[in-house]
Amino acid sequence: MTREEEKRLIVLAAIIRLGGDGTKNQVLDEIERAELMKFSPSDLEQCATRDELYWRNDLAQIRRHLAAEGYISNQKWNHWLVTETGRSHFASLASRLGSQRQFHHFNPVALAAVTALASNHQISDDNALSGETALVEGQQTQRWTNTYERSPQLRAAAIRVHGLVCMGCGFNFETKYGAIGAGFIEVHHTKPISSLGGAASVDPTSDLVVLCSNCHSIVHRKRPSPLSLEALRTLVKNPA
Ligand SMILES: [Zn+2]
Ligand SMILES: [Zn+2]
The missing domain is CATH 1.10.10.10 (Winged helix-like DNA-binding domain superfamily/Winged helix DNA-binding domain)
Structure with missing residues:
Protein backbone atom coordinates (compact mmCIF):
# COMPACT_ATOMS: atom_id res chain seq x y z
CA MET A 1 0.00 0.00 0.00
CA HIS A 121 -19.94 -1.20 6.52
CA GLN A 122 -21.16 -0.36 9.95
CA ILE A 123 -19.75 1.28 12.99
CA SER A 124 -18.81 -1.13 15.69
CA ASP A 125 -19.84 0.81 18.73
CA ASP A 126 -19.99 0.13 22.41
CA ASN A 127 -23.42 1.60 22.84
CA ALA A 128 -25.52 -1.19 21.40
CA LEU A 129 -28.28 -1.79 23.88
CA SER A 130 -29.61 -5.22 23.13
CA GLY A 131 -33.29 -5.25 22.44
CA GLU A 132 -33.56 -1.52 21.99
CA THR A 133 -34.29 -1.78 18.31
CA ALA A 134 -37.26 -3.96 19.26
CA LEU A 135 -38.74 -0.86 20.85
CA VAL A 136 -39.59 0.53 17.45
CA GLU A 137 -43.34 0.70 17.51
CA GLY A 138 -45.61 0.68 14.53
CA GLN A 139 -47.26 3.97 15.24
CA GLN A 140 -45.55 6.92 13.67
CA THR A 141 -45.82 9.11 16.75
CA GLN A 142 -44.36 6.50 19.03
CA ARG A 143 -41.34 5.26 17.20
CA TRP A 144 -38.12 5.14 19.12
CA THR A 145 -34.87 3.77 17.85
CA ASN A 146 -31.29 3.93 18.91
CA THR A 147 -30.15 5.26 15.54
CA TYR A 148 -29.03 8.54 17.01
CA GLU A 149 -27.70 6.91 20.14
CA ARG A 150 -25.32 4.89 17.98
CA SER A 151 -24.00 7.72 15.84
CA PRO A 152 -20.35 8.25 16.84
CA GLN A 153 -20.71 11.91 15.95
CA LEU A 154 -23.70 12.46 18.22
CA ARG A 155 -22.12 10.33 20.93
CA ALA A 156 -19.07 12.56 20.90
CA ALA A 157 -21.25 15.67 20.92
CA ALA A 158 -23.33 14.37 23.85
CA ILE A 159 -20.20 13.61 25.85
CA ARG A 160 -18.74 17.04 25.07
CA VAL A 161 -21.91 18.69 26.35
CA HIS A 162 -22.89 16.41 29.23
CA GLY A 163 -19.66 14.70 30.30
CA LEU A 164 -19.21 11.13 31.47
CA VAL A 165 -21.26 11.08 34.67
CA CYS A 166 -24.69 9.41 34.48
CA MET A 167 -27.32 12.13 34.54
CA GLY A 168 -29.77 9.79 36.23
CA CYS A 169 -27.77 8.51 39.19
CA GLY A 170 -24.31 10.08 39.13
CA PHE A 171 -22.48 6.87 38.22
CA ASN A 172 -19.05 7.21 36.63
CA PHE A 173 -17.46 4.21 34.95
CA GLU A 174 -13.87 5.29 35.48
CA THR A 175 -14.43 5.94 39.17
CA LYS A 176 -15.96 2.49 39.58
CA TYR A 177 -13.80 0.40 37.24
CA GLY A 178 -10.62 2.39 36.78
CA ALA A 179 -8.84 2.88 33.48
CA ILE A 180 -10.93 0.37 31.52
CA GLY A 181 -14.04 2.43 32.29
CA ALA A 182 -12.49 5.73 31.20
CA GLY A 183 -14.50 7.47 28.50
CA PHE A 184 -17.42 5.06 28.67
CA ILE A 185 -21.03 6.19 29.03
CA GLU A 186 -24.20 5.43 27.08
CA VAL A 187 -26.04 8.02 25.09
CA HIS A 188 -29.82 8.19 25.14
CA HIS A 189 -31.96 10.34 22.91
CA THR A 190 -35.06 11.77 24.46
CA LYS A 191 -37.20 12.54 21.41
CA PRO A 192 -39.33 10.25 19.25
CA ILE A 193 -37.75 9.61 15.89
CA SER A 194 -40.68 11.06 13.98
CA SER A 195 -40.03 14.48 15.45
CA LEU A 196 -36.49 14.48 14.15
CA GLY A 197 -35.34 15.54 10.74
CA GLY A 198 -32.09 13.58 10.62
CA ALA A 199 -28.91 13.56 12.66
CA ALA A 200 -28.13 17.17 11.79
CA SER A 201 -31.25 18.36 13.61
CA VAL A 202 -30.39 16.62 16.87
CA ASP A 203 -29.38 19.14 19.50
CA PRO A 204 -27.09 17.29 21.92
CA THR A 205 -27.90 19.74 24.73
CA SER A 206 -31.66 19.22 24.69
CA ASP A 207 -32.16 15.93 22.81
CA LEU A 208 -29.43 13.70 24.20
CA VAL A 209 -28.56 12.67 27.72
CA VAL A 210 -25.77 10.47 29.04
CA LEU A 211 -26.73 7.52 31.20
CA CYS A 212 -25.02 4.56 32.82
CA SER A 213 -26.04 1.16 31.47
CA ASN A 214 -28.42 0.48 34.34
CA CYS A 215 -30.29 3.75 34.05
CA HIS A 216 -30.39 3.42 30.26
CA SER A 217 -31.97 -0.01 30.53
CA ILE A 218 -34.50 1.21 33.06
CA VAL A 219 -35.68 4.23 31.05
CA HIS A 220 -36.39 1.90 28.11
CA ARG A 221 -38.45 -0.47 30.22
CA LYS A 222 -41.25 2.05 30.04
CA ARG A 223 -43.07 1.70 26.71
CA PRO A 224 -43.84 2.91 24.23
CA SER A 225 -41.90 6.02 25.19
CA PRO A 226 -39.01 5.90 27.64
CA LEU A 227 -39.04 7.46 31.08
CA SER A 228 -38.05 11.10 31.09
CA LEU A 229 -34.83 12.14 32.80
CA GLU A 230 -36.88 13.88 35.50
CA ALA A 231 -38.91 10.74 36.16
CA LEU A 232 -35.74 8.66 36.28
CA ARG A 233 -34.14 11.04 38.79
CA THR A 234 -37.25 10.96 40.95
CA LEU A 235 -37.16 7.16 40.95
CA VAL A 236 -33.47 7.07 41.82
CA LYS A 237 -34.08 9.39 44.79
CA ASN A 238 -37.17 7.62 45.91
CA PRO A 239 -37.71 4.13 44.42
CA ALA A 240 -40.97 3.70 46.28
ZN1 LIG B 1 -27.23 5.82 36.15
ZN1 LIG C 1 -32.01 5.10 24.89
Whole structure:
Protein backbone atom coordinates (compact mmCIF):
# COMPACT_ATOMS: atom_id res chain seq x y z
CA MET A 1 0.00 0.00 0.00
CA THR A 2 1.43 3.36 -0.96
CA ARG A 3 1.57 6.33 1.38
CA GLU A 4 -1.21 7.95 -0.64
CA GLU A 5 -3.37 4.84 -0.23
CA GLU A 6 -2.79 4.79 3.52
CA LYS A 7 -3.92 8.40 3.76
CA ARG A 8 -6.97 7.70 1.61
CA LEU A 9 -7.87 4.82 3.90
CA ILE A 10 -7.55 7.07 6.95
CA VAL A 11 -9.77 9.79 5.48
CA LEU A 12 -12.44 7.37 4.26
CA ALA A 13 -12.46 5.42 7.54
CA ALA A 14 -13.04 8.63 9.49
CA ILE A 15 -15.91 9.75 7.25
CA ILE A 16 -17.56 6.34 7.43
CA ARG A 17 -17.16 6.30 11.21
CA LEU A 18 -19.02 9.61 11.29
CA GLY A 19 -21.90 7.98 9.46
CA GLY A 20 -20.89 8.87 5.88
CA ASP A 21 -20.30 12.59 5.96
CA GLY A 22 -18.90 15.48 7.96
CA THR A 23 -17.18 18.81 7.71
CA LYS A 24 -13.42 18.99 7.25
CA ASN A 25 -12.91 19.65 10.96
CA GLN A 26 -15.25 16.87 12.02
CA VAL A 27 -13.42 14.37 9.81
CA LEU A 28 -9.96 15.45 10.89
CA ASP A 29 -10.98 15.53 14.56
CA GLU A 30 -12.40 12.02 14.17
CA ILE A 31 -9.04 10.84 12.82
CA GLU A 32 -7.43 12.07 16.03
CA ARG A 33 -10.17 10.74 18.29
CA ALA A 34 -10.14 7.29 16.70
CA GLU A 35 -6.34 7.27 16.55
CA LEU A 36 -6.37 6.37 12.86
CA MET A 37 -3.11 8.12 12.08
CA LYS A 38 0.46 7.88 13.30
CA PHE A 39 1.88 11.37 13.43
CA SER A 40 5.48 12.07 12.58
CA PRO A 41 7.09 15.18 14.09
CA SER A 42 6.78 17.00 10.77
CA ASP A 43 3.05 16.15 10.58
CA LEU A 44 2.58 18.16 13.76
CA GLU A 45 4.41 21.19 12.51
CA GLN A 46 2.64 24.31 11.41
CA CYS A 47 2.33 24.83 7.64
CA ALA A 48 4.62 27.48 6.29
CA THR A 49 1.89 29.34 4.44
CA ARG A 50 -1.17 28.88 6.61
CA ASP A 51 -2.23 28.55 10.19
CA GLU A 52 -2.80 24.82 10.11
CA LEU A 53 -0.92 21.72 11.16
CA TYR A 54 0.84 20.00 8.29
CA TRP A 55 -1.12 16.72 8.47
CA ARG A 56 -4.48 18.48 8.39
CA ASN A 57 -3.52 20.40 5.29
CA ASP A 58 -2.04 17.23 3.79
CA LEU A 59 -5.25 15.22 4.29
CA ALA A 60 -7.29 18.04 2.79
CA GLN A 61 -5.20 17.47 -0.35
CA ILE A 62 -6.00 13.77 -0.17
CA ARG A 63 -9.69 14.65 -0.04
CA ARG A 64 -9.19 16.53 -3.30
CA HIS A 65 -7.72 13.41 -4.90
CA LEU A 66 -10.62 11.31 -3.62
CA ALA A 67 -13.13 13.85 -4.91
CA ALA A 68 -11.45 13.96 -8.32
CA GLU A 69 -11.97 10.21 -8.61
CA GLY A 70 -15.57 10.30 -7.42
CA TYR A 71 -14.98 8.67 -4.05
CA ILE A 72 -16.05 11.76 -2.17
CA SER A 73 -18.83 14.01 -3.37
CA ASN A 74 -17.75 17.49 -4.29
CA GLN A 75 -21.17 19.10 -4.33
CA LYS A 76 -21.26 21.09 -1.14
CA TRP A 77 -18.46 23.23 0.23
CA ASN A 78 -16.83 21.86 3.35
CA HIS A 79 -19.00 18.77 3.25
CA TRP A 80 -17.02 15.55 2.94
CA LEU A 81 -19.56 12.96 1.84
CA VAL A 82 -18.45 9.45 0.92
CA THR A 83 -20.06 8.02 -2.23
CA GLU A 84 -21.00 4.40 -2.90
CA THR A 85 -17.84 3.90 -4.99
CA GLY A 86 -15.97 5.59 -2.16
CA ARG A 87 -17.23 2.89 0.20
CA SER A 88 -16.03 0.19 -2.20
CA HIS A 89 -12.68 1.94 -2.50
CA PHE A 90 -12.44 1.95 1.29
CA ALA A 91 -13.35 -1.74 1.50
CA SER A 92 -10.73 -2.69 -1.07
CA LEU A 93 -8.02 -0.63 0.66
CA ALA A 94 -8.98 -2.09 4.03
CA SER A 95 -8.83 -5.64 2.67
CA ARG A 96 -5.13 -5.09 1.99
CA LEU A 97 -4.37 -3.97 5.53
CA GLY A 98 -3.69 -7.46 6.80
CA SER A 99 -0.85 -8.13 4.39
CA GLN A 100 0.89 -4.85 5.10
CA ARG A 101 3.98 -5.24 7.27
CA GLN A 102 4.69 -1.62 7.99
CA PHE A 103 2.73 1.57 7.89
CA HIS A 104 3.93 5.08 7.26
CA HIS A 105 0.77 6.93 8.24
CA PHE A 106 -1.88 4.42 9.27
CA ASN A 107 -1.85 3.71 12.98
CA PRO A 108 -1.79 -0.09 13.49
CA VAL A 109 -3.70 0.23 16.78
CA ALA A 110 -6.75 0.99 14.64
CA LEU A 111 -6.30 -2.11 12.48
CA ALA A 112 -9.01 -4.25 14.03
CA ALA A 113 -11.50 -1.37 14.16
CA VAL A 114 -10.95 -0.41 10.54
CA THR A 115 -11.11 -4.00 9.32
CA ALA A 116 -14.41 -4.45 11.18
CA LEU A 117 -15.70 -1.17 9.77
CA ALA A 118 -14.96 -2.40 6.27
CA SER A 119 -16.41 -5.85 6.75
CA ASN A 120 -19.85 -4.76 7.87
CA HIS A 121 -19.94 -1.20 6.52
CA GLN A 122 -21.16 -0.36 9.95
CA ILE A 123 -19.75 1.28 12.99
CA SER A 124 -18.81 -1.13 15.69
CA ASP A 125 -19.84 0.81 18.73
CA ASP A 126 -19.99 0.13 22.41
CA ASN A 127 -23.42 1.60 22.84
CA ALA A 128 -25.52 -1.19 21.40
CA LEU A 129 -28.28 -1.79 23.88
CA SER A 130 -29.61 -5.22 23.13
CA GLY A 131 -33.29 -5.25 22.44
CA GLU A 132 -33.56 -1.52 21.99
CA THR A 133 -34.29 -1.78 18.31
CA ALA A 134 -37.26 -3.96 19.26
CA LEU A 135 -38.74 -0.86 20.85
CA VAL A 136 -39.59 0.53 17.45
CA GLU A 137 -43.34 0.70 17.51
CA GLY A 138 -45.61 0.68 14.53
CA GLN A 139 -47.26 3.97 15.24
CA GLN A 140 -45.55 6.92 13.67
CA THR A 141 -45.82 9.11 16.75
CA GLN A 142 -44.36 6.50 19.03
CA ARG A 143 -41.34 5.26 17.20
CA TRP A 144 -38.12 5.14 19.12
CA THR A 145 -34.87 3.77 17.85
CA ASN A 146 -31.29 3.93 18.91
CA THR A 147 -30.15 5.26 15.54
CA TYR A 148 -29.03 8.54 17.01
CA GLU A 149 -27.70 6.91 20.14
CA ARG A 150 -25.32 4.89 17.98
CA SER A 151 -24.00 7.72 15.84
CA PRO A 152 -20.35 8.25 16.84
CA GLN A 153 -20.71 11.91 15.95
CA LEU A 154 -23.70 12.46 18.22
CA ARG A 155 -22.12 10.33 20.93
CA ALA A 156 -19.07 12.56 20.90
CA ALA A 157 -21.25 15.67 20.92
CA ALA A 158 -23.33 14.37 23.85
CA ILE A 159 -20.20 13.61 25.85
CA ARG A 160 -18.74 17.04 25.07
CA VAL A 161 -21.91 18.69 26.35
CA HIS A 162 -22.89 16.41 29.23
CA GLY A 163 -19.66 14.70 30.30
CA LEU A 164 -19.21 11.13 31.47
CA VAL A 165 -21.26 11.08 34.67
CA CYS A 166 -24.69 9.41 34.48
CA MET A 167 -27.32 12.13 34.54
CA GLY A 168 -29.77 9.79 36.23
CA CYS A 169 -27.77 8.51 39.19
CA GLY A 170 -24.31 10.08 39.13
CA PHE A 171 -22.48 6.87 38.22
CA ASN A 172 -19.05 7.21 36.63
CA PHE A 173 -17.46 4.21 34.95
CA GLU A 174 -13.87 5.29 35.48
CA THR A 175 -14.43 5.94 39.17
CA LYS A 176 -15.96 2.49 39.58
CA TYR A 177 -13.80 0.40 37.24
CA GLY A 178 -10.62 2.39 36.78
CA ALA A 179 -8.84 2.88 33.48
CA ILE A 180 -10.93 0.37 31.52
CA GLY A 181 -14.04 2.43 32.29
CA ALA A 182 -12.49 5.73 31.20
CA GLY A 183 -14.50 7.47 28.50
CA PHE A 184 -17.42 5.06 28.67
CA ILE A 185 -21.03 6.19 29.03
CA GLU A 186 -24.20 5.43 27.08
CA VAL A 187 -26.04 8.02 25.09
CA HIS A 188 -29.82 8.19 25.14
CA HIS A 189 -31.96 10.34 22.91
CA THR A 190 -35.06 11.77 24.46
CA LYS A 191 -37.20 12.54 21.41
CA PRO A 192 -39.33 10.25 19.25
CA ILE A 193 -37.75 9.61 15.89
CA SER A 194 -40.68 11.06 13.98
CA SER A 195 -40.03 14.48 15.45
CA LEU A 196 -36.49 14.48 14.15
CA GLY A 197 -35.34 15.54 10.74
CA GLY A 198 -32.09 13.58 10.62
CA ALA A 199 -28.91 13.56 12.66
CA ALA A 200 -28.13 17.17 11.79
CA SER A 201 -31.25 18.36 13.61
CA VAL A 202 -30.39 16.62 16.87
CA ASP A 203 -29.38 19.14 19.50
CA PRO A 204 -27.09 17.29 21.92
CA THR A 205 -27.90 19.74 24.73
CA SER A 206 -31.66 19.22 24.69
CA ASP A 207 -32.16 15.93 22.81
CA LEU A 208 -29.43 13.70 24.20
CA VAL A 209 -28.56 12.67 27.72
CA VAL A 210 -25.77 10.47 29.04
CA LEU A 211 -26.73 7.52 31.20
CA CYS A 212 -25.02 4.56 32.82
CA SER A 213 -26.04 1.16 31.47
CA ASN A 214 -28.42 0.48 34.34
CA CYS A 215 -30.29 3.75 34.05
CA HIS A 216 -30.39 3.42 30.26
CA SER A 217 -31.97 -0.01 30.53
CA ILE A 218 -34.50 1.21 33.06
CA VAL A 219 -35.68 4.23 31.05
CA HIS A 220 -36.39 1.90 28.11
CA ARG A 221 -38.45 -0.47 30.22
CA LYS A 222 -41.25 2.05 30.04
CA ARG A 223 -43.07 1.70 26.71
CA PRO A 224 -43.84 2.91 24.23
CA SER A 225 -41.90 6.02 25.19
CA PRO A 226 -39.01 5.90 27.64
CA LEU A 227 -39.04 7.46 31.08
CA SER A 228 -38.05 11.10 31.09
CA LEU A 229 -34.83 12.14 32.80
CA GLU A 230 -36.88 13.88 35.50
CA ALA A 231 -38.91 10.74 36.16
CA LEU A 232 -35.74 8.66 36.28
CA ARG A 233 -34.14 11.04 38.79
CA THR A 234 -37.25 10.96 40.95
CA LEU A 235 -37.16 7.16 40.95
CA VAL A 236 -33.47 7.07 41.82
CA LYS A 237 -34.08 9.39 44.79
CA ASN A 238 -37.17 7.62 45.91
CA PRO A 239 -37.71 4.13 44.42
CA ALA A 240 -40.97 3.70 46.28
ZN1 LIG B 1 -27.23 5.82 36.15
ZN1 LIG C 1 -32.01 5.10 24.89
